[in-house]
Amino acid sequence: MLLPFDTHVHTCYSPCARDLDGAGQPLASPERYLSRATELGLRAIVFTDHCVEDPSAPGAVPFYESSGLGVISALRGELAGFLLTDLCQVYLGCETETMSTEWVGITPRAAANLDFVLVPTTHYHLPGVPQPASFAPADVAEHMLIMLASVVSKGWLDSVAHPFCEAESLIGDLRRIYDALDKAWLTDILGFAAHNGVALEVNGSSVTSVYEPHYALVYREIVQLAKSLGVRFTFGSDAHDARNLGLTPEAETWIISAGLTMQDFLTPAQLQAKRGGM
Numbered sequence: 001m002l003l004p005f006d007t008h009v010h011t012c013y014s015p016c017a018r019d020l021d022g023a024g025q026p027l028a029s030p031e032r033y034l035s036r037a038t039e040l041g042l043r044a045i046v047f048t049d050h051c052v053e054d055p056s057a058p059g060a061v062p063f064y065e066s067s068g069l070g071v072i073s074a075l076r077g078e079l080a081g082f083l084l085t086d087l088c089q090v091y092l093g094c095e096t097e098t099m100s101t102e103w104v105g106i107t108p109r110a111a112a113n114l115d116f117v118l119v120p121t122t123h124y125h126l127p128g129v130p131q132p133a134s135f136a137p138a139d140v141a142e143h144m145l146i147m148l149a150s151v152v153s154k155g156w157l158d159s160v161a162h163p164f165c166e167a168e169s170l171i172g173d174l175r176r177i178y179d180a181l182d183k184a185w186l187t188d189i190l191g192f193a194a195h196n197g198v199a200l201e202v203n204g205s206s207v208t209s210v211y212e213p214h215y216a217l218v219y220r221e222i223v224q225l226a227k228s229l230g231v232r233f234t235f236g237s238d239a240h241d242a243r244n245l246g247l248t249p250e251a252e253t254w255i256i257s258a259g260l261t262m263q264d265f266l267t268p269a270q271l272q273a274k275r276g277g278m
């Protein structure tokens with residue numbers, strides 16, 4: 001496996017990862033992930049449950065109602081009960097939300113207590129998330145760049161979750177959106193990302209998803225530009241079920257096709273070290 005780690009993993013502490021097996025047990029329990037990580041030979045995983053610091057704040061996205069910082073402490077408490085081995089390091093981060101260009105769900109203070117903060121900018125399917133003026137390609141393209149620019153300007157955020165990705169049944173053909181992207185502006189934004197140390201995620205689910213059939217093609221172009229500008233990357237499966245942990249052969253093939261090597265990716269240890277320096 002090209003990358004022996006996974007930095008985007010949802011446990012059953014995320015509201016969207018609560019499916020049960022035939023015996024009524026959660027498919028996304030931390031315990032199941034740890035055992036799957038050992039089977040796969042992963043060296044590190046980062047749990048990134050959905051979390052915003054103040055879900056009851058006016059204007060907060062309703063999906064996060066039960067996803068305050070308590071989620072992180074509950075997961076931390078559960079992990080403390082496990083006998084963790086040196087074989088696979090376990091880190092605690094979160095996938096937060098962009099409520100506006102000025103408001104991201106995790107402040108620098110809360111981020112200091114996390115190993116990793118992953119920020120999505122394109123959860124357009126969630127009511128209350130900032131939306132483009134319309135789903136015409138030019139409007140989506142402009143909005144995606146506005147939101148991306150707002151996140152890469154905030155240096156306490158570590159990586160942008162599944163950049164430019166959303167179901168094409170909602171936002172339209174990603175090739176048309178890519179055509180409408182202002183490439184000079186995109187280049188500027190990626191340059192800022194490199195300068196501020198905000199990474200872009202390669203999301204294993206997104207690059208192989210049937211819901212975004214053109215994402216693999218479009219995001220490859222963006223990744224190549226980003227790499228040429230010095231942007232670093234994180235890799236995450238976005239698993240919501242322990243069976244989907246880690247890098248699949250299909251996602252690995254995509255990474256190689258995009259010209260990325262292991263050195264382009266930040267490891268969980270590097271992410272944690274960056275946090276320690278804040």
Ligand SMILES: [Zn+2]
Pocket residue numbers: 095120123161162
């Ligand atoms: Zn997401």
Ligand SMILES: [Zn+2]
Pocket residue numbers: 008010095238
């Ligand atoms: Zn996710």
